[in-house]
Amino acid sequence: MIDKFIDSAAAALADVPDGATVMIGGFGNAGMPAQLIDALIAQGAKDLTVVNNNAGNADAGLAALIGAKRVKKILCSFPRQSDSWHFDQAFHAGEIELELVPQGTLAERIRAAGAGIGAFYTPTAFGTKLAEGKETRRIGDRDYVLEYPIHADYALIKADRADRWGNLTYRMTARNFGPIMASAARITVAQVRDTVALGELDPEVVVTPGIFVHRVVRIAPLRKVA
């Protein structure tokens, strides 16, 4: 019997070791696994390498993880924002290493890891600072930059519904990095709004098949006041 449901976010993240590479889904608040990040902060793992599109906003979520000095390196495309003060401070203090990756290259490096691709050539960033020192190649009439996959030990993502096999659906633009991060990590933990019985998810609408998902935690959303 396959049952990937876990009772709590704390239990789902209990084995994250120091030094782990952790992908964190979300684009802004959409798809950000806030309760999993809170549980990771409480769990205490440090010297983490984090993969996310940004470097945290305001004081919650990834920003709080950085503020708690648990992140030694971040791979992202857009760290600097009006409210990225925890990252800004850590960066200027030399406490955090930044690998800046163009957003599409970030997505494709994650996808490549999940799909067993050893490396790929992309036209993005050719002739720019972000391609300095990288292998390049002319294919046909275009120039390309060689990029390598990003593998992770853990992926923390947020989805909408799940069954006990770990099949996932998403809600609107909260999908963003979820499906590709799920495929690129050794252990993928999904926090979901709702869990359903096996068979209730139409196979035609499953976005992330359960083979990519290892642990599922149901986090009921805070009810909005009508």
Add this chain to the structure above:
Amino acid sequence: MKKLDRKQIAARLARDIPDGSYVNLGIGLPTLVADYLPKDREIVLHSENGVLGIGPRPAPGAEDEDLMNAGKEPVTMLKGGSFFHHADSFGMIRGRHLDYCVLGAFQVSVAGDLANWHTGAPDAIPAVGGAMDLAVGAKNVLVMMEHLTKDGTSKVVERCTYPLTGARCVNRIYTDLAVIDVKADGLHVVDLVADLSFEELERLTGVALRKPRELVTQ
């Protein structure tokens, strides 16, 4: 001369987007273009975070945290819209499926090099987002910017002094003074604002411009 304001630049650019186009509007200034797209054209807006078919801003109180554009502003969906993950979204961009993208810029060179992500200041935290992917991927890269910096220096330059976003990627520049095509043989003025002569535009720009056979005033 009558410089265009930001809304007028957006309106001028929107006129050039044909019916049936798939378009990505960059964060900031380019987002304004959405408000001026002709209503009688079906134009599908793409956003990097994984959505096609973005509609108008939601009414106050109707925002949904799960429905955002790449600028993290709440949006709505049009009938026919779709969602997809980030790798598919950038596959659309790099795979040359988008007809147009509109980007802001610090500088554009006569060769069409674009600099829009980094001032190169040593203590600045760099951030690139999807700009480099859009620059190499969209079939037509349109730049929307003020013609001059605050101290009057042209942002259209012989060679970019800021770090590049993409080399030889810009097709057309829309500024508060003129619309300029970037072609292999140089910069061609398409039209310019009222009460500005070609010669004055060229003087302000500081690089050689090509005059069209018939000069069109906006």
